[in-house]
Amino acid sequence: MNERAKKALYLSARISATATAAAVCLYLLWRYEYISQFGQIDNATGMLPVALAFVIAGCAAVLAWLKYGKPTIPVAIVCAVVLVITSALFPTALRGNWWRGRNTGNAEAEPDLSVYAPFTGEQTAVLDEAPDLTLTSDLPVIDGATAFYPIYASFAQAVFDKDAYEADPDSVRCTKTIAAYDSLIAGDVDMIFVFEPSESQRKTADDAGVELHFTPIGLEAFTFVVAESNPVDNVTSQQIRNIYSGKTSKWRTLGWKDGGDIIAFRRPEGSGSETGLQKLMGDMPTAAPRPLPDESLIGTDSLMKQVTVEWNGTQPALGYSYRFFAETMYPNPDAKLLSVDGVAPTESNIKNGTYPFVYEFYAVTRGEPTGNTAKLVEWITGGQGKELIEKTGYVAI
Numbered sequence: 001m002n003e004r005a006k007k008a009l010y011l012s013a014r015i016s017a018t019a020t021a022a023a024v025c026l027y028l029l030w031r032y033e034y035i036s037q038f039g040q041i042d043n044a045t046g047m048l049p050v051a052l053a054f055v056i057a058g059c060a061a062v063l064a065w066l067k068y069g070k071p072t073i074p075v076a077i078v079c080a081v082v083l084v085i086t087s088a089l090f091p092t093a094l095r096g097n098w099w100r101g102r103n104t105g106n107a108e109a110e111p112d113l114s115v116y117a118p119f120t121g122e123q124t125a126v127l128d129e130a131p132d133l134t135l136t137s138d139l140p141v142i143d144g145a146t147a148f149y150p151i152y153a154s155f156a157q158a159v160f161d162k163d164a165y166e167a168d169p170d171s172v173r174c175t176k177t178i179a180a181y182d183s184l185i186a187g188d189v190d191m192i193f194v195f196e197p198s199e200s201q202r203k204t205a206d207d208a209g210v211e212l213h214f215t216p217i218g219l220e221a222f223t224f225v226v227a228e229s230n231p232v233d234n235v236t237s238q239q240i241r242n243i244y245s246g247k248t249s250k251w252r253t254l255g256w257k258d259g260g261d262i263i264a265f266r267r268p269e270g271s272g273s274e275t276g277l278q279k280l281m282g283d284m285p286t287a288a289p290r291p292l293p294d295e296s297l298i299g300t301d302s303l304m305k306q307v308t309v310e311w312n313g314t315q316p317a318l319g320y321s322y323r324f325f326a327e328t329m330y331p332n333p334d335a336k337l338l339s340v341d342g343v344a345p346t347e348s349n350i351k352n353g354t355y356p357f358v359y360e361f362y363a364v365t366r367g368e369p370t371g372n373t374a375k376l377v378e379w380i381t382g383g384q385g386k387e388l389i390e391k392t393g394y395v396a397i
Helices: 003-031 044-065 070-095 146-159 162-167 176-186 199-207 237-244 272-281 323-329 347-351 371-380 383-392
Strands: 142-144 191-194 212-227 317-322 335-337 358-366
Touching: 003 044, 044 070, 142 146, 142 176, 146 191, 146 323, 146 371, 146 383, 176 191, 176 199, 176 358, 191 371, 212 272, 212 323, 212 347, 212 371, 212 383, 237 272, 272 317, 317 323, 323 335, 358 371, 371 383
Parallel strands: 142 191
Antiparallel strands: 191 358, 212 317, 212 335, 212 358
């Protein structure tokens, strides 16, 4: 090969390497919405993936075009080391996962469930006529999310014989989503009422050789909660994605110029509402929770109460929950639910499908239900089961 051909080959290889590195970096920035949402990035942590992508592309270009020789070896080594480090840091930067061991305000609320308890609760939904099914023995053991206790407690009151229930009150439990899935997988309960599981919960079931069987029974809105004093009443789906992917962290970006930093409270991994957030984000990496600016903001350890904390003269918190829980089971009179894409999370908007974040909830069993559990599932999906779901305040399927 003559000298001219070698130069042309080297030039082509350099151009190709530079273009490939630039294309990969641009693709990643496009893929994770940093290009389309560049104007919504308002913080250094959110900008870091962009900066790292440019450093990666720049180092690759330098290594491709550097005239190698003894004087340039240190430059090549430095560029190679920086390239490796920035490439390794890029996935972490996407999640903003720099906050090890610091409080982020994960919170669980504790509403008064006694008002919904079978046979004693004054707010338990009741049928207008006698139930089509009565179970007098071998009562299925049921459990579930706190938000669905009013529903399945009403099922138990309608279907379980009172004497049989009083002899076995542990047949109706409420250990919350995480523990309920664990109990079902372990075989300690027969049926749970929950939203769909997280990826880790699916993996736990798979590892245990347990097939989870889902029977959809209702619909619920996944909502976003702020203080009543917050002038923001509506956010877009994209703005939600920008906040929870770490791009947006200032209220001014959403139109509240004096709001300061968004204090975004999060829920524990595996909880129904945290899984709802993950579902909303889809394949977009969800930013790791940022630490609270002050430990005092932990407050009551209830997200519905935390969203009204004061900081630097404002109430800048943001949280998420489900409509019925936020409005009925554990309301905060100083908080409000945001509209999303101009649509309020109302029962009618759940039914007509206009609210963007509506999720199914389920009666979940280990494999196909059998015996009295199967009878109960069949009854729940019939007219009387749907009637109790609607009377409780949810939307039946």
